Amino acid sequence: MKLQMIIHNAEDGGYWAQVPAIPGCVTQGDSFEELLENIYEAVEGCLSVDIEKVEIAEDDRLMEITV
16 A cells, blocks of 8 residues: 655654545654654554454454555
């Protein structure tokens, strides 16, 4: 999955970024490198909320993917 982010210069130095495809998904960093580290954590956190428990039948498969 590819997501676009918009990177802004912060008024007090550093950067902040938002992911338009995920409302409310924003983060910041004092350096560009820190911002990139934080954006992965922010996306993961935003996508992991409000996940409902799902019943898995015996013949179903459960699989995790990395995006």
